[in-house]
Amino acid sequence: MKKKDTTQRILDAAEALFAEKGVSNTSLREITSRAGVNLASVNYHFGSKLGLVEAVLKRRLDPLNKERLKRLQAIKREADSTGKAPSVRAIMQAIFEPILIMVDTQAFIRIIARSMTDPDETVKNVFLREIGPVFRLMFSLLMRALPHVPKDVLFWRVQFALGAMGHSLWAIGRVKMVPEGVDASISRDRLLELWLDFCTEGLENP
Amino acid sequence: MKKKDTTQRILDAAEALFAEKGVSNTSLREITSRAGVNLASVNYHFGSKLGLVEAVLKRRLDPLNKERLKRLQAIKREADSTGKAPSVRAIMQAIFEPILIMVDTQAFIRIIARSMTDPDETVKNVFLREIGPVFRLMFSLLMRALPHVPKDVLFWRVQFALGAMGHSLWAIGRVKMVPEGVDASISRDRLLELWLDFCTEGLENP
DNA sequence: GTCTATAGATTGATAGAC
DNA sequence: GTCTATCAATCTATAGAC
Numbered sequence A, B: 001m002k003k004k005d006t007t008q009r010i011l012d013a014a015e016a017l018f019a020e021k022g023v024s025n026t027s028l029r030e031i032t033s034r035a036g037v038n039l040a041s042v043n044y045h046f047g048s049k050l051g052l053v054e055a056v057l058k059r060r061l062d063p064l065n066k067e068r069l070k071r072l073q074a075i076k077r078e079a080d081s082t083g084k085a086p087s088v089r090a091i092m093q094a095i096f097e098p099i100l101i102m103v104d105t106q107a108f109i110r111i112i113a114r115s116m117t118d119p120d121e122t123v124k125n126v127f128l129r130e131i132g133p134v135f136r137l138m139f140s141l142l143m144r145a146l147p148h149v150p151k152d153v154l155f156w157r158v159q160f161a162l163g164a165m166g167h168s169l170w171a172i173g174r175v176k177m178v179p180e181g182v183d184a185s186i187s188r189d190r191l192l193e194l195w196l197d198f199c200t201e202g203l204e205n206p
Numbered sequence C: 001g002t003c004t005a006t007a008g009a010t011t012g013a014t015a016g017a018c
Numbered sequence D: 001g002t003c004t005a006t007c008a009a010t011c012t013a014t015a016g017a018c
Helices: A006-021 A028-035 A040-046 A049-082 A088-101 A106-117 A121-145 A151-171 A188-204 B006-021 B028-035 B040-046 B049-082 B088-101 B106-117 B121-145 B151-171 B188-204
Strands: none
Touching (some): A006 A040, A088 A121, A151 B188, A188 B188, B049 B106, B088 B151
């Protein structure tokens, strides 16, 4: 079995550590020692720590948001051709489900969740840039699906739905506060289902 | 006008900076220079940076969660004495409204929101310790309000609601991505109302 | 491409005068 | 309690041998 590419090893190690402790609580030394590579190789391959942060996020966010966009565009085409309003549930599913489908590691989910909340400037910028087109298309479809909901109200409901998604993705597998008698373990598919129920209800509320 | 206490000045400056950039992106030098006090005074008054972090969070979370607990206990007493199930909306209101009522600065809201997501270990620990009793009482009341919802499902719905709250509190006043024609500015009371509508609907879903 | 060695900056913390 | 001065550790980044 061939040893993995240095670039990949660094990305994997950085992803795990960024997801776990946040970008600025992770040093390049931790990353390279976990990856089993030399400290200087980070700067050789990525130019700087910022370059590495960008690369780590883009590796996941890029295909994720491409897949989301593809699904949303399919929903739009369907709505355009039939003249019927798109389904709220289908729209939201197009946002969440690609995360579960494209998973290959536990760290993947966490880096997505982390990218929504990490205080680091670079993280915020990359996240917003990457999700921009997805967000705009999602919002315009939701407006068509829910013409009776005022735009400004819809905007905040979408924020609620995204906040719920991010928080639950973050909590999955690492819930700290579980009431007695509750089984907090959950499959990803089940989480998707519960989230869709929850936020479809909240979005459609008249 | 008397100059404020050094301790207070440090707490205020630290709160603003922690809320803005996160704990580990903020140095003691930034804090003391913003507060107009000497660098060494942080260690004199708080022992260490960790001590300061704890103090900053506790100053807000302590009275906040006391107020929440008071309200939840009142709801419990009412339910106990009348034998009627408590109202989901009232329970959720007891969680969110105290944040708005106890506000004295913009930074206050952000430090609450930040405390839910900052990757720093100390932040997470203080937040969980402080909210523990509130969470348990809230959950037991929700179980009484929604006896037909399985515990495990309810648990995740509560996570959704809290995630929605945290994210929207964070977004308020600093929304980065606003679709054309949408007015994302919103009063705190209005946000509370929208959030209650959203998550009451989602929690009660059969 | 990979390594050692180190520069250069910044950090949290503290000793000691006032 | 407040200040200056500084230590010791840690960080990112880079120069240069291999």
